Amino acid sequence: MTVTKEWTQNTTLTAKKYVQDVFETVQKRNPGENEFHQAVKEIFDSLVPVFAKYPKYMEHGILERIVEPERLITFRVPWVDDQGKVQVNRGFRVQYNSALGPYKGGLRFHPSVNASIIKFLGFEQIFKNSLTNQPIGGGKGGSDFDPKDKSDAEVMRFTQSFMTELARHIGPDTDVPAGDIGVGAREIGYMFGQYKRIQNAYHAGVLTGKGLHYGGSLTRTEATGYGTVYFVAEMLKDNGLSFKDRTVVVSGSGNVSIYAIEKATQLGAKVVACSDSNGYIYDKNGVNLATVKRLKEVERKRISEYVLEHPGAEYVEGCSGIWNIPCDIALPCATQNEIDEAAAATLIKNGVKAIGEGANMPSTLAAIDAFLKANVLFGPAKAANAGGVAVSALEMAQNSMRMPWTFEEVDDKLHTIMKNIYKNSVQAANEFGFEGNLVVGANIAGFLKVADAMIDQGIV
Numbered sequence: 496m497t498v499t500k501e502w503t504q505n506t507t508l509t510a511k512k513y514v515q516d517v518f519e520t521v522q523k524r525n526p527g528e529n530e531f532h533q534a535v536k537e538i539f540d541s542l543v544p545v546f547a548k549y550p551k552y553m554e555h556g557i558l559e560r561i562v563e564p565e566r567l568i569t570f571r572v573p574w575v576d577d578q579g580k581v582q583v584n585r586g587f588r589v590q591y592n593s594a595l596g597p598y599k600g601g602l603r604f605h606p607s608v609n610a611s612i613i614k615f616l617g618f619e620q621i622f623k624n625s626l627t628n629q630p631i632g633g634g635k636g637g638s639d640f641d642p643k644d645k646s647d648a649e650v651m652r653f654t655q656s657f658m659t660e661l662a663r664h665i666g667p668d669t670d671v672p673a674g675d676i677g678v679g680a681r682e683i684g685y686m687f688g689q690y691k692r693i694q695n696a697y698h699a700g701v702l703t704g705k706g707l708h709y710g711g712s713l714t715r716t717e718a719t720g721y722g723t724v725y726f727v728a729e730m731l732k733d734n735g736l737s738f739k740d741r742t743v744v745v746s747g748s749g750n751v752s753i754y755a756i757e758k759a760t761q762l763g764a765k766v767v768a769c770s771d772s773n774g775y776i777y778d779k780n781g782v783n784l785a786t787v788k789r790l791k792e793v794e795r796k797r798i799s800e801y802v803l804e805h806p807g808a809e810y811v812e813g814c815s816g817i818w819n820i821p822c823d824i825a826l827p828c829a830t831q832n833e834i835d836e837a838a839a840a841t842l843i844k845n846g847v848k849a850i851g852e853g854a855n856m857p858s859t860l861a862a863i864d865a866f867l868k869a870n871v872l873f874g875p876a877k878a879a880n881a882g883g884v885a886v887s888a889l890e891m892a893q894n895s896m897r898m899p900w901t902f903e904e905v906d907d908k909l910h911t912i913m914k915n916i917y918k919n920s921v922q923a924a925n926e927f928g929f930e931g932n933l934v935v936g937a938n939i940a941g942f943l944k945v946a947d948a949m950i951d952q953g954i955v
């Protein structure tokens with residue numbers, strides 16, 4: 496698109512048209528990729544005021560470039576199951592944007608994984624990573640492999656096959672994957688072992704989320720959940736509120752959920768519900784975190800088993816009903832699009848005061864609109880769940896220095912990073928006339944740094 500000085504006069508209209516044109520191209524080029532379109536639309540819409548104020552970003556074609564991944568790798572992942580049968584999964588890595596540093600972002604192993612999911616996650620990761628103020632670009636990856644109900648040996652064979660291809664594309668200064676849904680310490684460990692074997696090199700910095708005895712960082716396990724709660728605590732504080740004595744509902748019972756529950760409870764809240772992909776538990780006395788941790792982290796069981804040990808609690812089949820439980824603060828920490836417009840309306844009707852998105856894109860666009868219209872405090876994923884990748888960047892720093900920090904040191908840094916993300920998002924929202932809208936604020940604050948770096952680096 497050619498942008499002349501004249502063309503940039505009627506700024507807002509011009510900016511809107513620019514955004515719309517690029518969005519239409521995205522839709523045409525990536526047909527049927529609904530999650531990707533949704534993530535792109537949310538970000539694009541909030542950038543209109545930026546292009547209106549600073550036409551240089553249009554002149555440099557930033558939007559057209561930033562939305563096109565630098566590289567998208569798809570590959571076959573063959574492996575043999577415990578019955579001796581050959582299985583084939585599909586592997587992905589999107590190396591989205593390296594303007595700020597090596598590609599950085601998790602790997603997701605879940606049957607729903609496809610190009611649309613990986614691209615939505617990778618695109619969001621660019622802005623999230625920028626918000627952390629750490630030197631990391633955006634990437635994401637994964638596979639449609641389902642680690643649930645697989646034996647350890649099957650998970651190992653799959654991850655070794657996955658890493659055999661991925662290894663040629665990653666490196667401590669090029670691309671540093673981490674975990675996400677279905678990828679925890681076990682999977683990272685197997686992948687690290689295979690990387691080392693293939694590359695004949697111990698590059699501690701090639702993956703993050705590693706075990707503590709071979710280069711992992713203290714607080715990485717807790718980082719996303721703790722970070723989400725730190726972010727929401729800032730948002731509440733700014734509005735004269737806190738977690739103390741508040742009722743909280745957290746969806747999911749994986750890595751992010753468990754540590755969100757832990758930190759919210761430490762701050763004086765009562766968490767009354769959590770879930771997995773089969774259903775949710777409601778414990779009016781407050782969820783017993785030790786039981787959840789043991790069931791999910793150690794025994795890899797279903798959340799339904801919680802009620803066998805806590806007969807006062809209830810188990811309900813199906814996940815979406817969790818948002819019918821009245822609460823002051825809701826922390827969706829499971830997966831994308833888990834809060835739709837109807838769930839948002841129920842939460843609002845029940846008096847919810849704040850939402851903190853621990854998961855990526857857990858609220859639909861209509862749900863976000865409803866929360867903002869109802870003046871519910873809303874912490875968008877990009878900002879609220881950036882603590883995980885921020886501590887991954889701290890893990891990379893420790894690996895480069897070959898010097899580990901204590902739990903307290905990393906936790907302090909995480910806390911400071913989350914406070915800064917909040918502050919910068921508020922400032923950006925205010926500067927562009929969207930007071931109180933952290934969706935717009937986070938998108939703009941994340942975008943500006945990447946866009947400026949892209950301009951500095953020329954048309955690449």
Ligand code: NDP
Pocket residue numbers: 643674675676677678679719746747748749750751752770771772773814828829830831853854855856880881883884
């Ligand atoms: P885990 O695999 O540890 O846990 C995911 C949880 O969500 C599980 O309880 C799982 O249930 C549930 N879940 C998964 N899919 C669905 C579904 N379709 N419907 C309902 N529940 C579902 O993943 P994480 O905790 O790591 O990730 C959770 C979210 O947080 C994701 O959106 C991820 O992208 C995001 N995130 C994670 C970060 C991290 O550091 N781990 C960093 C930033 C964001 P079940 O056990 O039944 O599968």
